[in-house]
Structures are given as structure tokens and as C-alpha cells.
Amino acid sequence: KSKQQSSLSRILDYAGGHKKLTLLGCILSALSAVLGLIPYVCVWLAARSVLENWPGFDRTTDLARWGWAAVWTAVGSIALYFAALMCTHIAAFRTARNIRRAGMAHVMDLPLGFFTGNQSGRLRKLIDDNAGLTEDLLAHKLPDLTAAILTPVAGIVMLFLFDWRMGLLCLLTMVLAVVCMCMM
Secondary structure (H helix, E strand, O other), X not given: OOOOOOHHHHHHHHHHHXXXXXXXXXXXXXXXXXHOOHHHHHHHHHHHHHHHOOOXXXXXXOHHHHHHHHHHXXXXXXHHHHHHHHHHHHHHHHHHHHHHHHHHHHHHOOOOOHHHHOOXXXXXXXXXXXXXXXXXXXXXXXXXXXXXXXXXXXXXXXXXXXXXXXXXXXXXXXXXXXXXXXXX
């Protein structure tokens, strides 16, 4: 028995050399998601600094440093996400082009009798629309799914680093949410 390929791997077969660009885009999206959590850490560090020096704010000297760190990590996260989308868009457009070419090559090999029952405009629309759907999947949904999976995991890991009780509480609520969604 031969193992059947998943839909995503079949689509990525059409990507050719651009498969690595799709993977790079997903990695950059994941890094962007993790970097997007750092401003919250900076806010926590600034709040901790203020509370440690309460009420003497003149001893609090690192607020500007944490503020700028939050700004620059947020800007870095946006830049990484932009780079991720550039990679995935280029790969998606090339993949869709290859799917269109393969579809048209298949249509060219069909017997002439096939076209008496099938309109050429309908076939073109079918090939073009389905190739367009792969663009949306590869360019947007795949990198966003990567970030959506990694963000809560990275957030819980970060909470465990700050306080194991907070990490455990968030992990418990996440498990309860998944159980509730599965029961629906």
C-alpha cells in the first residue's frame, strides 16, 4: 500500500523551489509572534521597577529603557511579520502559477469530445479559482496558523518562567477550554 499524500504536501509539490520560501515565511511568522510577546514582558519589568521603588520614583531609572525595548521589539515583530508575508506571498503566487500551468497542460491532453459537454469558460474558471484558493492558504492562513499555535505556547512558557503558579493556572484554563470546545 502506498501512503496517500496530505493536501498541503500535494499543494507544496507544485511550489517546486519555492517550498523553502513558504517554510521560511512560517518560521518568520513564528518568530514575529514570540517577539510580539516581549513588549508585555517589558511592561511587567517596568511595573516591577516602579513597585520596587515606591514611593520614591526618582530611584526608578530604567523606565525609559524598558519603554524603548517594548517599542523596538514591537517594531521588530511587525517587520518580521511583514517579511514572513512577503516570503509566503511570493511562494503562493508561484505555486498558484504552477497549478494553473499543470491544469492547463492536463486540459490540453483531454480528448476533443470532452469539450462538447464542458464549456471552456467553466474549465478556465475552475482552474483559476482553485489556484486562487491556494494563494490564500499559502500566503495568509499557513503563517497565521503557525503564529496562532505558537503564541499561547510561548505565553505559557513565559508565565512558567515568571511564576510557576501562573503558568500552571494558565495551562489549566487552556486545557479546560480545549476540552469544552471538543465537547461542543
